[in-house]
Each structure stands twice: as C-alpha cells, then as structure tokens.
Amino acid sequence: MSGSLAFVLGLPLAVALAFFALAAHERRTGTATGPGFFQRNGLGVGLYLIIAVGFWAFFIILLPQLAMVDMSFRPKLPPAQMGGPKDVYTLENYRYFLFGSTTSTDAWNWLHIKAFLLTIGVSIAITVLNFAICYPLAFHMAQSATAARLRILLLLLILPYWVNEILRAFAFRVLLSSGGIINQMLMGLGLTSEPVDFLGADIGLYMGLSYAYLLMMIFPLYNAIESLDKNQVEAARDLGAPWWHIHAFIVMPHAKPGIASGCTLVFMLTAGALAAPLVLGGPRTLWFTPIVYDRFYQAFNWPQGAAYAFILLVTCIVFVLLVLKAFRLSLGEITR
Amino acid sequence: MAAAVELEGVNITFGEFVAVKDANLTIEPGEFFSFLGPSGCGKTTLLRTISGFIEPTRGRVKIAGQDMKGIGPNKRPTALIFQNLALFPMMTVAENIGYGLRVRGVARHERDEKVKNLLIQVALAEHGHKKVSELSGGQKQRVAIARALAVEPSVLLLDEPLSALDLKLRQHMRTELRAIQKRVGITFIYITHDQGEALTMSDRIAVMNAGVIEQVGDGRAVYAEPRTPFVASFVGENNRIRGRITAAEEGLATLDTPLGTLRGRNPVGLAVGEEALLFVRPEALTLHDNGSTIGFEGETLDVAYEGSVTHVTLRARTGQKMTASIGASTGVALPVAGERLNVGFRPEDGLLLAHPGRH
Secondary structure, three states, rough: OOHHHHHHHHHHHHHHHHHHHHHHHHHOOOOOOOHHHHHHHHHHHHHHHHHHHHHHHHHHHHHHHHHHHHHHHOOOOHHHHOOOOOOOOOOHHHHHHHHHHHOEEEOOHHHHHHHHHHHHHHHHHHHHHHHHHHHHHHHHHHHOOOOHHHHHHHHHHHHHHOHHHHHHHHHHHHHHHOOHHHHHHHOOOOOOOOOOOOOOOOOHHHHHHHHOOOHHHHHHHHHHHHHOOHHHHHHHHHHHHHHOHHHHHHHHHHHHHHHHHHHHHHHHHHOOHHHHHHOOOOOOOOHHHHHHHHHHHHHOOHHHHHHHHHHHHHHHHHHHHHHHHHOOOOOOOOOO | OOOOEEEEEEEEEEOEEEHHHEEEEOOOOOOOEEEEEEOOOOOHHHHHHOOOOOOOEEEEEEEOOOOOOOOOHHHOOOOEOOOOOOOOOOOOOHHHHHHHHHHHHOOOHHHHHHHHHHHHOOOHHHHHHHHHHHHHHHHHHHHHHHHHHHHOOOOEEEEOOOOOOOOHHHHHHHHHHHHHHHHHHEEEEEEEEEEEHHHHHHEEEEEOOOOOOEEEOHHHHHOOOOOOOHHHHOOOEEEEEEEEEEOOOEEEEEEOOOOOEEEOOOOOOOOOOEEEEEOOOOOOOOOOOOOOOOOOOEEEEEEEEEEOOOEEEEOOOOEEEEEEEEEHHOOOEEEEOOOOOEEEEHHEEEEEEEEOOOO
C-alpha cells in the first residue's frame, strides 16, 4: 500500500520538479526571459495554479487513464481474488479482441474486429461529411455574412445543443422511424409506396453522428477562416482564380490548423460516441463503443472493457498523429 | 485605338448613400492616371468598380472599348494592387508572382521563365525562394507589382499602395513606379489622398470630393487652374477670402471683401453682385513694410523657416489666418513675429471662383 502511495504522490512531484528544472535551465541559457512565474503571479496565486493544475492533470486525467491501462492487463477475477496470487499481468484481454474466446473455432474474432474497423471507417467518413457541411457555412459566416446574419446563424447553431444529446438521438429516431414524419411525408408525396427503413440502413446513425459534433467542426473552421484577410480572397479573384482555386489554394491553406483541429475533434468524438450508436444504430450494425459498454456492464468484464477502450484510444491517437504528419502540421498548431 | 477605361454616367449607391455620382471619364492607353481626394470621397469605390468587385448602380464601365457589365474581376484585363498588398503569406515570393499564371494554366517551365524575368525586373532576383514575411516593406511592394504585372493586364489599378511606407521609401517608390509604368507602357490608375504623389507621378489627375469628380486635368492644370473651390483648397495650400463682385472687366474682377477691395482673375465669368471666393497661393503673397496700396494689412504670428522656403503665418484685420511662403532665393527680408505688414499680390495670381451653394 505504501508503494502505491509513493507512486500517487511521488509521480506528480517528480513531474513538477522536472518542469521546474526545465524552467530553471531555460532561464540560465536565456531561452526564457521576463519575470519569473512567481514574480508574475505572486506566491499565493502561483502555488494555487501549480497545485490546481497539477491536481487536475494528475487526478482527473492521468490517474484514471493509468488505472484503466493497468486494469486492461489483468485477468477478470472475483473481488476476493484481486491482489491475490492469480492477479498477474496478462495479454489475455488483447488476445481476446483479435482471436476471440479460447473455445471459439474461428481463427479471428471477426465480430469485434469488424465492428472496430467499421467504427474507424465510418468515423472518417463522418468527419469528411462534417467538413463538407461545415466548411461552406463557416466560410460564409467568417467572410461574407453581415453582423446580424452572423448572430442569427450562431444562435441557430448553438440553441439545439441546449437539448441533451440522448434526447436529440431519440428525436432523430422518432423522425426517421417507419411511421415517422419523414416517411409520412415521402409517402404523402408519392415518392415511395412503403416506408423507407432509415434506421435499419443506418442513415439515422450517420445523421445523428454528423449532427452530434457539428459545432466541434464549425467553430475551429470559423475561427481560422475569420482571421483570413478578405483582400487575399479578392486578390486571388482579381488575378483570375476561379472560386474553387481560391478555396483550395488560398482559404484552406490558411485555415489548415482550424481544419485539422476540427477534424481531429470530430473524428475522436465520433469514434468514441456512445449515445447515437446505442439509440440510432441499426440492428445489423455493431458499433465498437457499445461493445466496450457491454464488456463493462453486460459481461461485467472490466479488464476486457478497459483493453477494448484502450485499443480504440490508441488507434485514434495514432491515426490523428499520422494525418497531422501527412498535412505537415504540428500538434501545437491545431490549438491556435 | 479604344480608350483604356471609359466611365459613362457611373453612379454607385449603397442604400441611401451615394458613393459615386455621375462619373464620366476617359482614360487613355498608356496613361498614368490618378484619382486624388480625401478619404471617403469615393475614389476606392470607383477603383473597385473598374476592377469588377462592385457593379455600378447606373452607368457603364468600358475597358478597351468593351462593356464590362456582368464580367467578374477574374475575367477583366485589370490587375489590382491592394492598399495592404494582400500578398499570400503561405507562398514564396516566386509562387506569389506566379499565382495569376498558375490559375490561367500556364505550363510550369513557361511560368518559371516569366517569374524569373519579373523578379529581375523588380530587382528581387535573389529573393524568389523567400517567404513574403522575410521581405522589407519596399520589397513586398515590388512583389505586389510583379504579381499584378505577371498576368499582363492592360490596366493596372493601384489603391494607395505607398501609404504604409515611410517617407523616404515612399518618395523612392514614386520614381520607381513611374519608371515601371514607362517601361511596361500599360495604363496605371492610381488612387491617393496624397497630392504630392498625384502631382509627381501622374499624367492626369481627377480630383474627387464627396463622390463627384470635380476636375480632371494634368498636375499643372489642377494646381494652377482649379475650377472649383474644393480643388483650389485641396490641391496645394491656398488662402481663401470671401467677398462680393463689384466690377468685372476683361478677365479680371474686383470684389469687396472684409479685408478691403481686392482684384483677381475671373475665369468662370462671375457677374457683378455675385458671392465669390478669392484664392491666393501662399507663394503669390508678397510682404511689404511700407504703405503699399495693393492688398491688405496683417500681423505676423509665426515665422517657420524651412530652408528653401519660409512660411509666414499672418492674421488679417478680420482675425482670419493666412499663410505666405517666401522663397529663400527671393532675397526678401523675413519679418519677425508681431510685426505689422502690408500683404499684397498681383491680380493675375488671385483666382475668383463662385461661392459654393450661392448660385
């Protein structure tokens, strides 16, 4: 127990000391100038900031994740045996993801692997779709809308998000169901004789997912495009550029950090979305997050759930980093 | 050969606001033409109309004889140099200059060749690979000019491109712009609120005020023969005296003013009894310490010595302030502050114009 206490208290202390050492080093070598952290903020505020941010970063973010990672490498055991001789580190949970149960006759755990690949693939598609929807709107808001129009658009964008995410998902379900208003309208217009199975075809899922994180795309794009000098667009037009060329070679390169940060957010959130897949997912579609959820709450296999969640997290991070690299963006740039 | 640019009854209104009113103008090919006026006079609106960003509310814009109605800025044979230059920061200098050629689908090797020539022309041959942000103000200016010239426009439009530069560089760029214009031989339309720029560079100047083109002519004409009170006071310094015409003979007229009876040229043919404004340039005023009969009395308030010229601020009997400029070479003794003087001018140096709003 004392070992884990030393770990809990020692690690943040070590991290804090490392940063102090780094700051002191920069001060000596002259990379950092100006008044020091405590000189600027005073001792009280400075200490508060360090302790608060340190606490937040460690206890709220780092520690739970570490606990999950740790758990993912342990076998599923009844509480009585935890910490006992059987509680050893194992790769069983990761093996299960790839190859399934030891009693299974299949070579691979296709059910889960397919769900995983589907989740990643559809998340990419949703991200692209979201970008296609948001870019024109963000461009309009940032470059050509009047102040009054901009206010209305922002309100229209934000207001729906006052409604709870699950409620929004159910609302889509009601709208798109076979007796729903959209099918009634289509049939009323004579466009279709039978109700279209939007939910079964996963159209509802894609709609819900695209809509759920629309704002995460709009605002980074808007911010990035807004900082573009209007004269740049006009100069390109004056030099003879057609509209698509201006967007591809003037606006988008300028907005690259915003595009990257919007796409990263939407991709990460979509891949990890739970409400929309649970409520709107078609019967034939198995999304990965409900599987993770089931590992925890249906199978009561927390270590396996942790392993699955960790696989998703690592894949997403690696994917995002690769995409950023492909677009020659550093992680720091997307936070601008 | 068709005129480079023709404006036929161009009116531009934004809601209730009249930005440009009844502009009629012909700009000849190869001309360096300036629009001069205070900010908000509509000159930039007019420039944006010629380049195609604004459609005139009424009237027509013709470029090289062709009506430009419905033709967008990307299809017009004009190139615009923006006030802030609007260079593309994510591109190199060479890419900036080649942008217009790239969107026209000019083959790469041909494009590179052209860009290279332009870089040499604007003395930036060594800087093609640099980012725009690495250049100095004057260099950026030249990139903007090269970028606009790359698309071989028949008319180059310049929207106060020198206003961001410091004085020395601005004066240097004036000469350089003029030289470039002579070399490439295309029409330059230049927008400025700086009369010095307009006078030194232009073949002709259109002086604008409140959306109206008040006078068009070469530098000498707008300076020496202003046709409206606005042009007389905006172009160069001028002293202004109000009065009423009491006698008008061949070319000259006498008017009654609070300062006494004065005489001046009467080019617009003002009749006896009309309200008029008399304009006298500071350099036309002469100072006498004896009781000369011409002119009026004044008290010296301030003597500002500037080397080649000395500006003397005077206060007339009515309290009105006037300026007299005395060239160093005239050999006239300079007055001292507080000294009472007689101020005179030759009637040919006084210019009479109708008082605005009293027609």
